[in-house]
Amino acid sequence: DTAVSQTPKYLVTQMGNDKSIKCEQNLGHDTMYWYKQDSKKFLKIMFSYNNKELIINETVPNRFSPKSPDKAHLNLHINSLELGDSAVYFCASSQTSGVGNEQFFGPGTRLTVL
């Protein structure tokens, strides 16, 4: 199936731990994103990579470090997890040459920090 996939789907961990979320897209897109969706459903961009280059870096604690090994993959590593990091994290991809930069989202990773 052509899609944006994320692993894991659920992540439950203790405060202070370090965790990673992985994302892969096989749509041939050149741009990938990480979004955070809080409990009130507000979807906020965190990072964006175009052809492995960081192009959007919103005000995010430096405990969050994205990494793009190639244009089909974008990972998110989070150090020293805090309670406030509990949210659903969505990966998305798009083709910048597209008219509206339509973004295709993955299924999300539900992170719960205890």
Added chain:
Amino acid sequence: QKEVEQDPGPLSVPEGAIVSLNCTYSNSAFQYFMWYRQYSRKGPELLMYTYSSGNKEDGRFTAQVDKSSKYISLFIRDSQPSDSATYLCAIRPSGGYQKVTFGTGTKLQVIP
């Protein structure tokens, strides 16, 4: 002032009703307007996009943009229980590498 304002609802309508979902935005630099649908525990999926004032129709869905009022709408005709979801408006300026700003979403429930 938030860049995009959207009534969070919830909005509850009977099956077959016409639904109107709305967003206002503050920055006239925004040129592309999108509507995403998000089912519970799923990722958002693009429903419609437009980049001009006026109406764009796709089946039972019509997206309307009024740039002079900075107002966008999504109309759903003959609403179905399967339309029950959260609808997010999204906007971005023109040009590459511009971030998309999402509204907070309106939760819609269509009652059979």
